[in-house]
Amino acid sequence: MSEKFPILVTGGAGYIGSHAVLALRDAGWPVVVIDNLVTGFRWAVPEGVGFVEADIGDAQAVSAALTAHQIGAIMHFAGSVVVPESVEDPLKYYRNNTANSRTLLEAAVTCGVRHFIFSSTAATYGIAETIPVREDSPKRPINPYGMSKLMTEFMLADVAAAHPINYCALRYFNVAGADPQQRTGQSTAGATHLIKVAVEAATGKRDHVTIFGTDFATPDGTGVRDYIHVSDLAAAHVHALEKLIADPASSHTMNCGYGKGFSVSEVLDAVDRATNLKIERRFEGRRAGDPDALIADNSKILATLPWRPQRDNLDLMVKDALAWERVLAERGK
Numbered sequence: 033m034s035e036k037f038p039i040l041v042t043g044g045a046g047y048i049g050s051h052a053v054l055a056l057r058d059a060g061w062p063v064v065v066i067d068n069l070v071t072g073f074r075w076a077v078p079e080g081v082g083f084v085e086a087d088i089g090d091a092q093a094v095s096a097a098l099t100a101h102q103i104g105a106i107m108h109f110a111g112s113v114v115v116p117e118s119v120e121d122p123l124k125y126y127r128n129n130t131a132n133s134r135t136l137l138e139a140a141v142t143c144g145v146r147h148f149i150f151s152s153t154a155a156t157y158g159i160a161e162t163i164p165v166r167e168d169s170p171k172r173p174i175n176p177y178g179m180s181k182l183m184t185e186f187m188l189a190d191v192a193a194a195h196p197i198n199y200c201a202l203r204y205f206n207v208a209g210a211d212p213q214q215r216t217g218q219s220t221a222g223a224t225h226l227i228k229v230a231v232e233a234a235t236g237k238r239d240h241v242t243i244f245g246t247d248f249a250t251p252d253g254t255g256v257r258d259y260i261h262v263s264d265l266a267a268a269h270v271h272a273l274e275k276l277i278a279d280p281a282s283s284h285t286m287n288c289g290y291g292k293g294f295s296v297s298e299v300l301d302a303v304d305r306a307t308n309l310k311i312e313r314r315f316e317g318r319r320a321g322d323p324d325a326l327i328a329d330n331s332k333i334l335a336t337l338p339w340r341p342q343r344d345n346l347d348l349m350v351k352d353a354l355a356w357e358r359v360l361a362e363r364g365k
């Protein structure tokens with residue numbers, strides 16, 4: 033492979049972005065992070081990584097960073113990610129996820145950045161027509177979050193057709209776990225994601241976990257999801273970058289999941305197994321818009337990239353999430 037040029041990671045102080053920074057560094061890529069620190073943490077950016085505190089909607093700051101650091105590729109994680117909030121405040125999502133992505137893309141094109149990797153989501157499918165869901169399945173988001181990401185996918189396709197830039201949009205399924213070396217992990221307060229909520233309960237930060245819905249069309253009645261370890265997901269980004277460089281005429285949109293589903297009850301059982309304790313489970317009705325099951329067909333990413341999951345195991349995901357939760361507890365967080 034040719035010489036390694038600097039990569040700009042937007043949202044690199046956040047949960048998934050900070051794992052991507054580690055994966056890039058571990059693979060020898062120079063990295064610069066741009067993050068407004070609204071949900072990210074300055075401490076999550078390791079020493080030796082350039083840091084620009086700015087919003088990606090700030091065109092001048094973005095262009096200055098691209099030029100000053102001679103950025104060759106962008107990994108774009110910055111954005112808002114809370115589905116119910118997107119329903120209450122859609123314009124926030126169309127600003128942070130769509131309009132700001134447009135600003136970033138314009139700066140990328142103007143400054144001659146050649147490769148762009150985008151954090152997309154399974155929320156672009158809405159209620160999936162088939163399980164497992166393929167990339168060419170209908171995209172009918174059922175919330176502004178999914179729509180705001182899908183709009184950026186459309187922009188990317190048009191921009192790549194018009195300019196010398198190629199892209200990879202990675203549609204994440206349910207991201208969980210933490211860096212196995214505990215250098216970073218999910219740290220944002222007020223988490224709503226199941227595995228994070230469950231390990232908070234297991235470490236005493238909460239007194240119970242609520243199971244939302246027991247009447248889904250699934251084997252045990254609770255919702256089924258495809259959980260992917262954040263370190264495997266970060267590794268997929270590095271492979272995607274290498275693919276875009278090796279094959280500059282190609283762009284790709286790929287699911288990121290293991291192609292396996294676990295129910296809410298199975299996830300909570302795994303957390304109980306890891307601690308030898310029993311988390312208190314309470315039961316409520318379904319959350320609005322929760323599908324019965326969402327599982328990736330991951331054959332495309334497996335065929336396109338040499339990416340092979342290293343931590344495709346629910347117990348490992350739980351173990352790493354739990355270890356990180358204990359690190360946070362020691363820090364008084």
Ligand code: UFG
Binds near residue numbers: 113155225245326
């Ligand atoms: N759940 C509970 N109790 C909780 C939290 C979650 O029972 O306290 C259940 C949900 O009902 C669902 C499953 O656990 O069945 C997973 O829920 P999460 O909130 O962890 O994740 P979602 O599947 O709702 O959302 C994920 C991503 C979103 C993305 C979406 C795509 O986090 O960013 O998948 O459908 F948009």
